[in-house]
Amino acid sequence: MKTLLFACVLVCTLSFAVAHHEDRDIAAVKNTTKVFFTLFEMDCKAWSNLFEVDGAFYHPLAGAVVGRKSLVDFCLSAQKAKGPNLFRQDGHIRVTKADGQYHVLVEYVYSTVKDNGKVFTNSGYESMIFKVAGGKAAIKAVTEFFNRSQEPYEWDPNA
Numbered sequence: 001m002k003t004l005l006f007a008c009v010l011v012c013t014l015s016f017a018v019a020h021h022e023d024r025d026i027a028a029v030k031n032t033t034k035v036f037f038t039l040f041e042m043d044c045k046a047w048s049n050l051f052e053v054d055g056a057f058y059h060p061l062a063g064a065v066v067g068r069k070s071l072v073d074f075c076l077s078a079q080k081a082k083g084p085n086l087f088r089q090d091g092h093i094r095v096t097k098a099d100g101q102y103h104v105l106v107e108y109v110y111s112t113v114k115d116n117g118k119v120f121t122n123s124g125y126e127s128m129i130f131k132v133a134g135g136k137a138a139i140k141a142v143t144e145f146f147n148r149s150q151e152p153y154e155w156d157p158n159a
């Protein structure tokens, strides 16, 4: 009986510790995700540092952007685009843990005003993979999926 109790205390404490650890990891994943969406407002080097050294952003228009140097260039060219850019997280992260990595699916909205004065908007998902260590969540890869029409969005009041 005593042994059983001891075993339970050990297992229960251990599972509590694991759960606690996961809470901390998920908080870090949530935070890195939030900061990722400030691409247009933050310093590009700091933004690229959210990724692992060989981290990647697979983007439907830019293609495979791999490594911090390319990520900085991608960020700078995004920020150079004229007009207001709104890129934001649209809802909570959906997180799964597999193989010691955290996988996140999160919706976003992006909107900008093009040179021709037309509003372009799209929404979709970022599928993200994180490596979490020491309470820090680094992005291994992000793949962006979006639904969009082939033409920039144009509101036709007669349609």
Ligand SMILES: *[C@@H]1O[C@H](CO)[C@@H](O)[C@H](O)[C@H]1NC(C)=O
Pocket (backbone or CB within 6 Å): 028, 031, 032, 035, 050
């Ligand atoms: C969130 O992430 C940023 C960028 O890595 C970091 O500077 C900041 O300390 C983090 N905040 C928390 C509360 O973990």
Ligand SMILES: *[C@@H]1O[C@H](CO)[C@@H](O)[C@H](O)[C@H]1NC(C)=O
Pocket (backbone or CB within 6 Å): 147
């Ligand atoms: C995205 O496009 C697909 C195919 O047209 C459609 O089935 C789906 O409902 C769309 N999703 C959203 C969120 O608009």
